[in-house]
Each structure stands twice: as C-alpha cells, then as structure tokens.
Amino acid sequence: MKKMASLLLAMSLTFSLAACGGNNNSSESSNSGEGSTNTQTNAGTNVKEEDAKPVTLRMAWWGSQPRHDYTLKVIEMYEKEHPNVKIESEYANFDDYWKKLAPQAAANELPDIVQMDISYLAQYGQKGQLEDLTPYLNNGIDTSNISENSISGGKLGDKIYGFNIGVNTMNFQYDPELLKKLGVDKPSDDWTWEDYFALASKAKEAGLYFDGGMRPEVFFGYYLRSKGAHLYNADGTALGYEDDQMFVDFFKPLANLVKEGDTPPPDVKAQIKGLEDDMLVKNKQVGIWQWTNQFVAIQQVANRSLEMAHMPGPGRNEGLYLKPSMYFSISKNSENKEEAAKFIDFWVNNVEANKLIKGDRGVPVNTQVAEGIKSTLDPAQVQVFDYVTWAQENSSPMDPPDPVGTAEIIKLFAGLAEQMDFQKLSAEDAAKQFRKEANAILAKNKQ
Amino acid sequence: MRAAWKNHLTGYAFISPFVIGFLAFILIPAGASLYLSFTSYDLFTTPRWIGLDNYKEMFFQDSKYWQSLKVTLIYVFLGVPLRLAFALLIAMLLNTASKAVGIYRTVYYLPSIIGGSVAVSIMWRNIYGDEGIINLLLNTLGLDSIRWFAEPFAALWMLISLSVWQFGSSMLIFLAGLKNIPNELYEAANVDGAGPVRRFFGITLPMLTPIILFNTILQTIGAFMTFTPAYIISKGEGGPLDGTLLYSLYLFRQGFVYFDMGYASAMAWMMLIIVSIFTAILFATSKFWVHYESKGD
Structure with a gap:
C-alpha cells in the first residue's frame, strides 16, 4: 500500500505538471519584432529627433x-x-x-x-x-x-x-458575375426591402447563398432610422422605438431566407474563421452587407472585381449615416x-x-x-471614396455613440438572431424578449 | 537557540516559493473575489457593495446561468465516466502488451498534454466541420453528414469527445494501479476456473476502486473548470443556441465581455461550492464501494 501511495503521488505530480503545461495556452498574437529592424538608416533627415x-x-x-x-x-x-x-x-x-x-x-x-x-x-x-x-x-x-x-x-x-x-457608411457589396446567375445585372438604385427579399430568394436555386446575413444591431439600427425611430433613446437608458412590429417586419423575412436556404444558417457561419473562408471569397455567396471600408479587404482577398449597391429603401436618406x-x-x-x-x-x-x-x-x-x-x-x-462622397449628400446625421452596456446588448441580439435563424424562436417572441432584456440592461444607465 | 532558528529559517526558505506563490496567486486573489462577489464591479470604477444581489440574480433571474450549469453538468456526467472507462480499457490493453509498452504509453499520454491547447481545439473544429474528416467518413459509408455545429447536443458532443480523447493521465494512474494487483489473485482465480469477465469484475475492479475514486475526483474537478475547448470551438460564443456555454465560458463572458466582475466572482464561488458538494458526495459514498486492501492493518 505504501508503494501504491507513493506511486499515486508521483502520478498526480506528473498529472499536475502536465496540467500546467496543457493550460498554458498563450493565444497572444502580439508582434514586436516585425517593425523594429530599422533604427539608424536616415540619421540625417531628422535633426531634431x-x-x-x-x-x-x-x-x-x-x-x-x-x-x-x-x-x-x-x-x-x-x-x-x-x-x-x-x-x-x-x-x-x-x-x-x-x-x-x-x-x-x-x-x-x-x-x-x-x-x-x-x-x-x-x-x-x-x-x-x-x-x-x-x-x-x-x-x-x-x-x-x-x-x-x-x-x-x-x-x-x-x-x-x-x-x-x-469616415464610413454601409452598403451591399457583391460579385456581379454571381448576381447574373440570378438573372439580374445589378440591384436597382432605389431597390426596396421587398426587392431584396425577392431577389435573395432566388439564390438557393442557383446553388448560392445570397448574403451572409446582417449584423442585427447595425442593420436593424439602419432600418429603424429609415422609419424615423432609433435603436436607443437619446440618453441611452432604454430602446428608442415603441412598435415591436418593426422588429418583426425586419427579422421575420431574414429568418425566412435562412429557412429556405438562401442565406447561410448559423452553424455554417460559425465555421468561418477568417476572411479567407468567407462564402463570398469562396464563390458561394453573391454578396455581403457591411461597412464600406471593409470593401477593400474583401475585394483583395477575393481577388476579383466586386461592386457596391445601395442599402434598400424606402427612407434610405433618413436611415443612412456617415460614421467614424x-x-x-x-x-x-x-x-x-x-x-x-x-x-x-x-x-x-x-x-x-x-x-x-x-x-x-x-x-x-x-x-x-x-x-x-x-x-x-x-x-x-x-x-469606396466615391461612395462615401455620394453618401455625404444622401444621408442623415448619425445617432450619438452607443451607450454603456452595448456589448451586452450586441450579445443578446446575436443570441436572439441565432435562435430566429435556427427557427427556434418566432420574431414576435424575440421582439418581446429583446425589449424586456435590453431595457433591463439600459436601465442601469439611469442615474 | 540561534542554531535552531537558523534551522527553521532554512526550512522556511525551502517552502517559501510555494508559500509566496500560494499567497500571491491563490489565497489573496480568492479572498478578493469573495469580497467582489458581494459588489457591483465593472473593472474600471471602485466596487460598490450590493450584498447578496449577485447571488439573487443568479438564482432567480438569469436563465443563462441555469443553462450554463445544465450544459456543464451534462458535460461532466457524460465526459468523466466515458473518459475513465476509456482510460481503464487502454490501461488494461497496455498492461498485457509487453515490449512496446513504453512507446504506447507515451503515445497515448500525448493527447492529455496537448489536449487543452488552442491548436488541438482548432483541429477538433476542423475534424467535425461540414467538410471535416468525420463527415467525409460518414459520406463514404453512404450516410448523411451531421451538422455538428447546428444541434446544441451535437456540438456539446464535440467537446465531450475531446475530453474523452485526453484520457492519458487517468490511464497512467490506472496502469500503475493494475501493476500493483498481486498476480496470485489472478492465479487463484484461474485455478478456480474464472473467465476473463469474472476476473475483471471479481478482482480487477474491486482492487482498483481506490484509484477509481482518486481519478473520478480529479477528473470531475478538472471537467467542471473546462474552458479552452469550449471557447475555441464555439469561437467564444458558446453556441449553437448556448449548447456549449460551459460554466467557465459564461463566467468569462460576464467578467470580461459584460464587465460585470462582481457577478463573475459570485459565479466562481458558486462553482467552488458546487464542486465541493460533488466531491463530498463522492467521498461520502466511497465507503460503500471503495475497497481498501489494508483495512484493519
């Protein structure tokens, strides 16, 4: 028994050492060597330094x-x-x-x-x-x-x-060649949400996804603005829209696109690790809703020419904004x-x-x-530069910076959107749940 | 007197690395987190005392908390027994093989050294991916792909299987235990005509019970605290539908994403209590099933 005990001890020691080694994951991505090669080459140019x-x-x-x-x-x-x-x-x-x-x-x-x-x-x-x-x-x-x-x-x-x-604004960035497979050369300049849903619903047949979904807080924010409402109220203590029907009108068709296979389900998106895996880059998706500054990188990684289309209307001028x-x-x-x-x-x-x-x-x-x-x-x-110049004349001032607690609200929103996309939660119920929980988070900002 | 003091000093000097480390990295932070668990603390401003509010919220309002607890319990109660069974199986195989045992031991032990690492978790993601090797195998067998990232339980299974794969340390301990079972017992059983199954349940298992207890406790505690694989495989989200939202992942989210360090501290202390309860239960039941050879010596 004594021998056994000492063996056990030795083993548990090995175990704990191994555990130390195993848990020592540095996911640090810092990099300090790259830029430090040069210290003396141009001594003459900077006298005061x-x-x-x-x-x-x-x-x-x-x-x-x-x-x-x-x-x-x-x-x-x-x-x-x-x-x-x-x-x-x-x-x-x-x-x-x-x-x-x-x-x-x-x-x-x-x-x-x-x-x-x-x-x-x-x-x-x-x-x-x-x-x-x-x-x-x-x-x-x-x-x-x-x-x-x-x-x-x-x-x-x-x-x-x-x-x-x-300066930045948002729009739809797409591959014109892939869009042609849906029988359209380009979305019309004044396309509406109905046009978008109708066009996107043709993607499955063409063996494609239409887009990669919309970041809920960003694009629902745009949608609310285009209807004269806001995501947050002016002092950031509650939601800035009253009618949950707007939530339903926005998210229900989006969840439906996922259901029909026209946009990717959450599990497919969960496996995308970086820009290189993006469905658009891999020629499996027509376009992507995102910020204009991101156009350059996606275009570079996709390595083929992409186009930009406006946000859907109506109310685009009110919805669209320039933001830092x-x-x-x-x-x-x-x-x-x-x-x-x-x-x-x-x-x-x-x-x-x-x-x-x-x-x-x-x-x-x-x-x-x-x-x-x-x-x-x-x-x-x-x-991109031209688009932002265009948007200067065709947008409205942005909302105040997001209130404290936004990180939690973004998470809450993403979770609800996921449940809707998996068809586990109706848009109506999600709207109620979002209002209740988001207001609870924002209420903490009341002094 | 002075010599005695010197003697003590030497002793203290020897244990000082541990004592200092224990104080600085375990006892004081743990004490601080106990205090913080009764406060509202957002990391940036001074903590504000709110009594039991964090605990109340946890128990009565936060459905995510219960979800994370549920997921963790499933993970522990499926993962630990499977891992131990697997470890015992391999240990018994290794106990019979003779020459290459050293190599096998090393090979089987490797996963538990690297298993907690980021790289392995990423590999695991790829193995289970829509175009990963598992679905590829299923397809070659004429079966449909499984969308591992779409079903909460399937996703949790990814984590459980990763934990089972890291059976090495328990295996080594079992192996040591098996080597300690006196051969006479098996010989006697053979003479009486006992088959392998009978020998396993009649001799091996009872003789191993102290080690099973030891392994179970160690693995249960470790499993409750699992973080890295859940974090990497779900990209920090605990998805799909919070199906892999392990306790420590949710704790991390409260602390470092929502900046609610007080709540996170309260969660950490609840975790300690829960783990203690399970350990106590294991110890309490052990007298009914653990067989100590040296009893009565």
Missing part, C-alpha cells in the same frame, strides 16, 4: 490580415522617421480584440494607442480609461485640414475620447501621451502613410490626404 530620448509605444488594433500587414508597414515607416520611437503592436480580430482589451484595462495596462469602436467609446471613455484629446488638437495632432464635424465624431459630452481616423469607422484613442495610463499623439498625427496627416492605408480604416478625415492619395488608389478603393 536625434537626441530625443528613446520611447516605446504599445499600439493595439483589430482587423483582418490585409490590415495587419499594412499597419505594420506604416509603423515601420514611422519608426524610420523617428528613430527614438519603437512601437510594439498587438492585434486580433474584432471579437477577440475586446476580450483582450478588457483585462488590460482592468490592470491599468491599456496600450498607449488603442483603436476604438463607436460601440465601446462610451464604455471606455466614461469609465476614465481614455485621455481627453482636446489639449492635443493643433498641439501634437494637426487638425488644419480636418473638419470640425469629423473631430466631433469622437466627442462624448465635451470631451474627445477618440480621434476619428476615417474607428478611432485612435490614447489610454489614460499611457506614460507617453505626447508621443502617442504624434503618431496619431502622422497617421491622419501623412500622405505617404495613407498611400499604404488606402482608406481601409475609412475614407481619410484629412481632405488633403484624401485628395493626395486618390491618384494612387486601385479602382476598388476609388469606388
């Missing part, structure tokens, strides 16, 4: 592979011009990015430069995680070619928590806020850098930069 003290900045963003690639190049370019600055990058896809950022915020270890989204700006800004950028305007970040309107896109109250780095595609924020805990501001300045104002960025983070807010890079753009990128 020569005796600047060395600075290390951390920068985090979300995105897909093409974005990671060019961002690293821009960082490299910046490091060449500022030999004293070294930038460590941390990047991930959108969903993982926020899961990574939250613990960093809790530990007071947010990166110096944080890419921010409109859904999280309030969450991080109002909870004291982000620096007010007002003092840096024209004092670090040159705003002479940037409109007041663009800058105020990052405003909450009287504080600017994020610097708007690009994303922000760069400076974290409150950063020890190098001036240096971080200088990098943001470089990002928004440097023409050469923007020739690499190519509007992937939205059409540049600096009008001269936007003009300056246009001649170097691919046709697909010009399409």
Whole structure:
C-alpha cells in the first residue's frame, strides 16, 4: 500500500505538471519584432529627433490580415522617421480584440494607442480609461485640414475620447458575375426591402447563398432610422422605438431566407474563421452587407472585381449615416501621451502613410490626404471614396455613440438572431424578449 | 537557540516559493473575489457593495446561468465516466502488451498534454466541420453528414469527445494501479476456473476502486473548470443556441465581455461550492464501494 501511495503521488505530480503545461495556452498574437529592424538608416533627415530620448509605444488594433500587414508597414515607416520611437503592436480580430482589451484595462495596462469602436467609446471613455484629446488638437495632432464635424465624431459630452481616423457608411457589396446567375445585372438604385427579399430568394436555386446575413444591431439600427425611430433613446437608458412590429417586419423575412436556404444558417457561419473562408471569397455567396471600408479587404482577398449597391429603401436618406469607422484613442495610463499623439498625427496627416492605408480604416478625415492619395488608389478603393462622397449628400446625421452596456446588448441580439435563424424562436417572441432584456440592461444607465 | 532558528529559517526558505506563490496567486486573489462577489464591479470604477444581489440574480433571474450549469453538468456526467472507462480499457490493453509498452504509453499520454491547447481545439473544429474528416467518413459509408455545429447536443458532443480523447493521465494512474494487483489473485482465480469477465469484475475492479475514486475526483474537478475547448470551438460564443456555454465560458463572458466582475466572482464561488458538494458526495459514498486492501492493518 505504501508503494501504491507513493506511486499515486508521483502520478498526480506528473498529472499536475502536465496540467500546467496543457493550460498554458498563450493565444497572444502580439508582434514586436516585425517593425523594429530599422533604427539608424536616415540619421540625417531628422535633426531634431536625434537626441530625443528613446520611447516605446504599445499600439493595439483589430482587423483582418490585409490590415495587419499594412499597419505594420506604416509603423515601420514611422519608426524610420523617428528613430527614438519603437512601437510594439498587438492585434486580433474584432471579437477577440475586446476580450483582450478588457483585462488590460482592468490592470491599468491599456496600450498607449488603442483603436476604438463607436460601440465601446462610451464604455471606455466614461469609465476614465481614455485621455481627453482636446489639449492635443493643433498641439501634437494637426487638425488644419480636418473638419470640425469629423473631430466631433469622437466627442462624448465635451470631451474627445477618440480621434476619428476615417469616415464610413454601409452598403451591399457583391460579385456581379454571381448576381447574373440570378438573372439580374445589378440591384436597382432605389431597390426596396421587398426587392431584396425577392431577389435573395432566388439564390438557393442557383446553388448560392445570397448574403451572409446582417449584423442585427447595425442593420436593424439602419432600418429603424429609415422609419424615423432609433435603436436607443437619446440618453441611452432604454430602446428608442415603441412598435415591436418593426422588429418583426425586419427579422421575420431574414429568418425566412435562412429557412429556405438562401442565406447561410448559423452553424455554417460559425465555421468561418477568417476572411479567407468567407462564402463570398469562396464563390458561394453573391454578396455581403457591411461597412464600406471593409470593401477593400474583401475585394483583395477575393481577388476579383466586386461592386457596391445601395442599402434598400424606402427612407434610405433618413436611415443612412456617415460614421467614424474607428478611432485612435490614447489610454489614460499611457506614460507617453505626447508621443502617442504624434503618431496619431502622422497617421491622419501623412500622405505617404495613407498611400499604404488606402482608406481601409475609412475614407481619410484629412481632405488633403484624401485628395493626395486618390491618384494612387486601385479602382476598388476609388469606388469606396466615391461612395462615401455620394453618401455625404444622401444621408442623415448619425445617432450619438452607443451607450454603456452595448456589448451586452450586441450579445443578446446575436443570441436572439441565432435562435430566429435556427427557427427556434418566432420574431414576435424575440421582439418581446429583446425589449424586456435590453431595457433591463439600459436601465442601469439611469442615474 | 540561534542554531535552531537558523534551522527553521532554512526550512522556511525551502517552502517559501510555494508559500509566496500560494499567497500571491491563490489565497489573496480568492479572498478578493469573495469580497467582489458581494459588489457591483465593472473593472474600471471602485466596487460598490450590493450584498447578496449577485447571488439573487443568479438564482432567480438569469436563465443563462441555469443553462450554463445544465450544459456543464451534462458535460461532466457524460465526459468523466466515458473518459475513465476509456482510460481503464487502454490501461488494461497496455498492461498485457509487453515490449512496446513504453512507446504506447507515451503515445497515448500525448493527447492529455496537448489536449487543452488552442491548436488541438482548432483541429477538433476542423475534424467535425461540414467538410471535416468525420463527415467525409460518414459520406463514404453512404450516410448523411451531421451538422455538428447546428444541434446544441451535437456540438456539446464535440467537446465531450475531446475530453474523452485526453484520457492519458487517468490511464497512467490506472496502469500503475493494475501493476500493483498481486498476480496470485489472478492465479487463484484461474485455478478456480474464472473467465476473463469474472476476473475483471471479481478482482480487477474491486482492487482498483481506490484509484477509481482518486481519478473520478480529479477528473470531475478538472471537467467542471473546462474552458479552452469550449471557447475555441464555439469561437467564444458558446453556441449553437448556448449548447456549449460551459460554466467557465459564461463566467468569462460576464467578467470580461459584460464587465460585470462582481457577478463573475459570485459565479466562481458558486462553482467552488458546487464542486465541493460533488466531491463530498463522492467521498461520502466511497465507503460503500471503495475497497481498501489494508483495512484493519
């Protein structure tokens, strides 16, 4: 028995060691080596930087592979011009990015430069995680070619928590060759939701999916605006629409498309790991509903020419809006806020850098930069710029940034949409459940 | 006196790595989380005392909580027995094979070292994917593909099968136990004409009961805390229809996606209580089924 006991002990030790090894999964996708190769090549060009003290900045963003690639190049370019600055990058896809950022915020270890989204700006800004950028305007970040309107896109109250780095709007991006298989050359300029549902319902017969579904909070938000309502009320303490019928009118036909096999069911979407697996890229899907800045990347990965069509109407002018595609924020805990501001300045104002960025983070807010890079753009990128220019005249002002609790509401919404798409929950019941639970979340914002 | 003190000091020095680690990484954080479980804490602002509200919400309002508990219990009660049965089966096979045992042991143990890793979870996703190897096999046999990611239970099965596949550590412990069963018992049974089945249920199983108890407790605790595979296979969503929303995944979501660290802490303490209850039950019942050879010595 004694022998047995010692064996057991030895075994359990091995086990626990193995357990340690097994659980030690670092899913870290940080990368600091890539951009740090160059420190001394252009000593002559930057006289004033020569005796600047060395600075290390951390920068985090979300995105897909093409974005990671060019961002690293821009960082490299910046490091060449500022030999004293070294930038460590941390990047991930959108969903993982926020899961990574939250613990960093809790530990007071947010990166110096944080890419921010409109859904999280309030969450991080109002909870004291982000620096007010007002003092840096024209004092670090040159705003002479940037409109007041663009800058105020990052405003909450009287504080600017994020610097708007690009303008964005939404539309339908599709492969014209695949659309022809449904017997249509292009959706008409003033197509309606009925037109869309009718066209999409032909996809199954052609052996295709029509689209990859709609992110509920984004596109239902558009739909509500086009009907004169909003997703959230003005102070973010409750939903901003009264009639649940609108919810039903929007989601019921979408769930029906899934049921009929015209758009992919949730389990098929759950297996898509990145842009490379996207059904559109793999020639199995006609189009995709998404932000205009994402057009460049999907076009690049699909490697064939794609087109853009408007959002369905009626009420498109009221529904459509321009929004900051994303922000760069400076974290409150950063020890190098001036240096971080200088990098943001470089990002928004440097023409050469923007020739690499190519509007992937939205059409540049600096009008001269936007003009300056246009001649170097691919046709697909010009399409995006033109589309946003068109939308400037054909849209309405955006809603205020999303209230605190949005992360929970997005999850709730996604869960309900999944149940509807699996045909386990009727749109009517989902509407009631959404109202009840979303209002409970938003009620926490009442003071 | 001084020499004695020095002696003690040496002792303390030797245990200090553990003591410091235990305090810094286990006891103090655990204490903090107990406190936080009675607060509303969003990670950014100071915790606000709300008494038992988190626990009340958990029990009476949060249907997702009960869903995650249900999923976890199914996972544990199917996964652990299957894993142990599988481990015992392989251990018995290895106990008979003679020469290559060393290699087999290593090979079978490997999955449990790498099983918790991200890469294996991703591989598992692909194996069960719509165009994965399992559906390919089903198709070659003339059967229809199974949409593993569409049915909540099918998706949970992916996780259970991954946990069964990581049977290595239990297997090693069983193997050690099997080697410790005196051969005379089998010889005597042979003489009396007992067949293999009889020998298994009459000798092997009773003699192994202490080890079965040990393995069951260890594996049950581990299974309750499973996180990585559920996180990777469902891309952090616990889908489809919350079918793989394991307890720890939901806890993580409350803490780091919804920024409700107080609620997450309360969930962690409920988990501790639940695991303790199951462990206590196992111990309490053990006197009815665990056979200790050395009893009465």
